Amino acid sequence: MQCDHCGERPAAIHLTQIVNNSVTTLHLCEACAAEKGVQTGASVAKFPLSDFLASMGKGAAGSLPATTDDTPCGFCGATLKDFRDAGRLGCPHCYASFETHLRDLLRRLHGSSQHVGEVYLPPEAAAAVGIAPPRGNQLGELRDQLRRAVEAENFELAAELRDRIRVLDDH
Amino acid sequence: MTIDLSLLPDGGISWADASGPDGHIVLSTRIRLARNLQGTAFTIRARDEDRERIREQVIGAGREIKSLADAAVFRVDGLDRADRQLLYERHLISKELAGLEAGGAVRPGAALVLGGDLGVMVNEEDHLRMQSLHSGFALQRAYATLERLDGELGARLPFAFHPEFGYLTACPTNAGTGLRASVLIHLPGLVLTKEIAKVLQGLSQVGLTFRGLYGEGSEVVGNFFQLSNQTTLGKSEEELLDHLGKIVRQVIDYEEQARRVLLRDAPSVIEDKVWRAYGLLRYARSLSFEETMNLLSGVRLGVGLNLINDLGVYTLNKLMIFAQPAHLAYVAGRPLADPDLAIARATFVRRSLEEEAGRMRPQAS
Numbered sequence: 137m138q139c140d141h142c143g144e145r146p147a148a149i150h151l152t153q154i155v156n157n158s159v160t161t162l163h164l165c166e167a168c169a170a171e172k173g174v175q176t177g178a179s180v181a182k183f184p185l186s187d188f189l190a191s192m193g194k195g196a197a198g199s200l201p202a203t204t205d206d207t208p209c210g211f212c213g214a215t216l217k218d219f220r221d222a223g224r225l226g227c228p229h230c231y232a233s234f235e236t237h238l239r240d241l242l243r244r245l246h247g248s249s250q251h252v253g254e255v256y257l258p259p260e261a262a263a264a265v266g267i268a269p270p271r272g273n274q275l276g277e278l279r280d281q282l283r284r285a286v287e288a289e290n291f292e293l294a295a296e297l298r299d300r301i302r303v304l305d306d307h
Numbered sequence: 308m309t310i311d312l313s314l315l316p317d318g319g320i321s322w323a324d325a326s327g328p329d330g331h332i333v334l335s336t337r338i339r340l341a342r343n344l345q346g347t348a349f350t351i352r353a354r355d356e357d358r359e360r361i362r363e364q365v366i367g368a369g370r371e372i373k374s375l376a377d378a379a380v381f382r383v384d385g386l387d388r389a390d391r392q393l394l395y396e397r398h399l400i401s402k403e404l405a406g407l408e409a410g411g412a413v414r415p416g417a418a419l420v421l422g423g424d425l426g427v428m429v430n431e432e433d434h435l436r437m438q439s440l441h442s443g444f445a446l447q448r449a450y451a452t453l454e455r456l457d458g459e460l461g462a463r464l465p466f467a468f469h470p471e472f473g474y475l476t477a478c479p480t481n482a483g484t485g486l487r488a489s490v491l492i493h494l495p496g497l498v499l500t501k502e503i504a505k506v507l508q509g510l511s512q513v514g515l516t517f518r519g520l521y522g523e524g525s526e527v528v529g530n531f532f533q534l535s536n537q538t539t540l541g542k543s544e545e546e547l548l549d550h551l552g553k554i555v556r557q558v559i560d561y562e563e564q565a566r567r568v569l570l571r572d573a574p575s576v577i578e579d580k581v582w583r584a585y586g587l588l589r590y591a592r593s594l595s596f597e598e599t600m601n602l603l604s605g606v607r608l609g610v611g612l613n614l615i616n617d618l619g620v621y622t623l624n625k626l627m628i629f630a631q632p633a634h635l636a637y638v639a640g641r642p643l644a645d646p647d648l649a650i651a652r653a654t655f656v657r658r659s660l661e662e663e664a665g666r667m668r669p670q671a672s
Contacts, residue, residue, distance in 0.1 A: 211348075212348045212352055214352060222351070223478065224349065224351055224352075224432065224477045224478055225349060225477055225478070225479070226348055226349060226352045227347070227348040227349055227352065228343055228345060228346075228349075228467035228469075228475040231469055231472055231475050231482075232469075238472070238479060239471075239472075241479055242472065242479055242482060242483075242540055245479060245480055245538065245540075246482075246483065246538040246539065246540035246541050247514075247538060247541055248540060248541025248542075249471060249472060249540065249541070250471055250540075250541060251469070251470075251471060251472055251473025251474075251482075251483045251484070251540060251541075252541065252542065252543050253473060253483060253484040253486070253542070253543045253544050254454075254457075254484070254543070254544060255468075256461060256466055256468035256474065257461070257462070258465055258466070258468075259461075259462055259463060259464070259465055263462070277543065281543050281545065281546060284546070285546070290549070292549075293545070293546070293549050296545075297545075
């Protein structure tokens, strides 16, 4: 089977999506899949942090103007070079200071940069609604999870999520 | 200053009591959540006074929470090396927090808050590493208590959170959920049938990873493997746990299958291997840690296959803990180095097995 996108290389990744209740399946080669930001478990596993950090010096980050490496985080003063040397960021603000680089890195490491887990309620918000507050966007999150579970044909998890959505819907 | 181990909640080893589900194959389940406080540099870049403030904030918040109200608080930076090693050998703190890494020193501000099966490492790589440690294969149970603790501490401490990237951590490999769940599993059947390489290779293809007995960077000894999720972002906590749980269940099935094959195709070889291991542990006068772990693996397999009866898995788990250097020194009441250490280890193992031998009726049919 050829890739639906380029029509040249053999399709290696079969992406099933559900949009407006209709199922579409895309057959992509590895190169086109990577271009579309689709990461497979195997390609994620092939990208340990140390390799990525090493490649930052030679690859895409290496071609950036040298000053990029020296621009420090406005809060803690750490630079991308510090990160490359230590493998650790300086402070939470580094994620905003080096956002583009980190989004790319997170996608390579995890296959995604979008957090879909529990949403944090800071102390003042938690205090306003009691100590164990309902999670802000819980229903929306659960629906997203349900969609992904169905896509992955994980019906056991899907059934569990559907039950939880029903309980929340009833309130 | 020396820690009185009897003061630790449950002696700090309830996770090893073999009472949990699938206790014959799975030793323990651990889940940790990495969290950092807003407006402060991550631990490694923070100043001593920042780390001290964080420690006070976390300890203070812990006192207001029921599950940590009676917790033991250890100022790890005030403990001598032997005590730090004791906590490390009990899997209660990491090698980094214990300051036991090569060329490493204990970090000012390092602390452990320990309440039963819940603990918080303070000023590890992240400001907080909350963890829940349970006996056997118990992912959901371990997460239920940890999720509550996360909510309670998060309502009192301002955690660093980003709408896109989730919980922000010093190392981007932990960002998002900050959740790492690991299951410590004993796989002698897969090792003996040489199927283990295939299984471990399969793990990496489904986004999981394996480590040795003490977690990251540690060697595999005694056929114990820690299986855990590799990614922490892009999937919800439930999805991460569900995925790991399903794969671990499969690995348990493979292991049981391998054990059945061994018993069917080479019963006398297995029986000999198991009893030889028992014999060496029971009568040897000098044992290295690695040899002890390998022999304990053989005996544990024998107990799992009902070749050895009346020897509790808990006893074997306790031997694994007490065969380590700091525990042997603690029992001896003095620092020990080889060859005394290897002699003390053999003596401790021999006596423990003798104590159980009264109840033991070896039937080598």
